[in-house]
Amino acid sequence: MTPLRILHLAANRWWTGTADPTIQLVAGLRARGHEVFLGVIPGDRFEAKAREAGLELLTGLALTPRAAARDALRLRALIRGEGIDIVHTHHSHDHWLGLITRPALPGRGRPSLVRTFHNLRAVKRDRLGARLYRRTAAVFAVSRQIEARCREVGVASDRVHWIPGSADLARFAEEADPRPVRDEFKLGDAPVIVSVARLAPNRGHELLLEGFRLLLRDRPAARLLLVGKGETRGHLEQLVAELGLLNQVVFTGYRDRDLPLVLATADCFALMSAGSDESCRAALEAMAAGRPVVARRVGALPETVVHGETGFLVEDDRPESVCAAFSAVLDAPERGRAMGAAGRRRAHDVFSPERSIDTVERVYRGLV
Numbered sequence: 001m002t003p004l005r006i007l008h009l010a011a012n013r014w015w016t017g018t019a020d021p022t023i024q025l026v027a028g029l030r031a032r033g034h035e036v037f038l039g040v041i042p043g044d045r046f047e048a049k050a051r052e053a054g055l056e057l058l059t060g061l062a063l064t065p066r067a068a069a070r071d072a073l074r075l076r077a078l079i080r081g082e083g084i085d086i087v088h089t090h091h092s093h094d095h096w097l098g099l100i101t102r103p104a105l106p107g108r109g110r111p112s113l114v115r116t117f118h119n120l121r122a123v124k125r126d127r128l129g130a131r132l133y134r135r136t137a138a139v140f141a142v143s144r145q146i147e148a149r150c151r152e153v154g155v156a157s158d159r160v161h162w163i164p165g166s167a168d169l170a171r172f173a174e175e176a177d178p179r180p181v182r183d184e185f186k187l188g189d190a191p192v193i194v195s196v197a198r199l200a201p202n203r204g205h206e207l208l209l210e211g212f213r214l215l216l217r218d219r220p221a222a223r224l225l226l227v228g229k230g231e232t233r234g235h236l237e238q239l240v241a242e243l244g245l246l247n248q249v250v251f252t253g254y255r256d257r258d259l260p261l262v263l264a265t266a267d268c269f270a271l272m273s274a275g276s277d278e279s280c281r282a283a284l285e286a287m288a289a290g291r292p293v294v295a296r297r298v299g300a301l302p303e304t305v306v307h308g309e310t311g312f313l314v315e316d317d318r319p320e321s322v323c324a325a326f327s328a329v330l331d332a333p334e335r336g337r338a339m340g341a342a343g344r345r346r347a348h349d350v351f352s353p354e355r356s357i358d359t360v361e362r363v364y365r366g367l368v
Helices: 019-031 045-052 065-082 092-100 127-134 144-152 179-184 205-215 233-242 259-264 281-288 319-330 333-350 353-367
Strands: 005-010 035-040 086-089 112-117 138-141 160-162 192-196 223-227 249-253 268-271 293-296 311-314
Touching: 005 019, 005 065, 005 092, 019 035, 019 045, 019 353, 035 045, 035 065, 065 092, 086 092, 086 353, 092 112, 092 127, 112 353, 138 144, 138 353, 144 160, 160 353, 179 259, 192 205, 192 259, 192 281, 205 223, 205 233, 205 319, 223 259, 233 249, 259 281, 268 281, 268 319, 281 293, 281 333, 293 319, 311 319, 319 333
Parallel strands: 005 035, 005 086, 086 112, 112 138, 138 160, 192 223, 192 268, 223 249, 268 293, 293 311
Antiparallel strands: none
């Protein structure tokens, strides 16, 4: 089929939230022969990671409100010069920028404008948002909750498309050796719970720590690895001290290249919040690594974790409920391993990057 010419805009500079799914999508579309251009805020981890993935980035873009007029001129020239078919946006700023910078192309009209909503709060309920959505040809929602919200704010059902999150399955395909990480943190053969999440407000770390503290009553040898960095680390370290968990909780810092090894240490993976990208990639990666997942029923986690089969969903904010879920996994190691194996199969069957790319490509074709 005729390759498409697609412009992706992501007004993000950090390696978090929308960054990895955007890179996976752009790389996958390019691998299928499409001409894909990607613009991000320069000068930080998103740009560096995109280049590591072999992607060439647009130059001369700032993607900030202060530079909107200059960016608009740059994008108009690009769209006209390259004959762009689709403008695919990922944040509110680049969504508006995409709307105002699509010149009509000779004999083709304006390129179609589409948007991926990576979190629920990005779907606005105000009049400006309604005007923007009416002029958007298609939207992609990374969770069923976001999908429902898009319909609630007036986006026509036939323009709303669910795309499940995805993980780099090949990266976690093989059983990694947990010994280097267990040796690094002197874990021995202790049962280990791992949580990967930015250390930021509203990420559920307080609930996780309270639930883990209760678990220690019956499993005093258990250890909790908190993987990530962020502005609340000091607060969480103080809370760990107050709860008397200094010898049981390990702050590993940010782990990237050896993340498969870190996940391999886990007898159970935990995620208490959806974060900035509600497809909850951390849980998908844990499933791909064959780990049972204990998670709260937030974001895309209800359609990701199959309760009782690939892990457990916690229905409330009670530490006792979190503790009970941990115990259900750790008290029956064979069941935990079976859940991990089922999670790996589910990650491959439902959450492969190819499946998301199939959906996006099909929508693009329908618009063009």
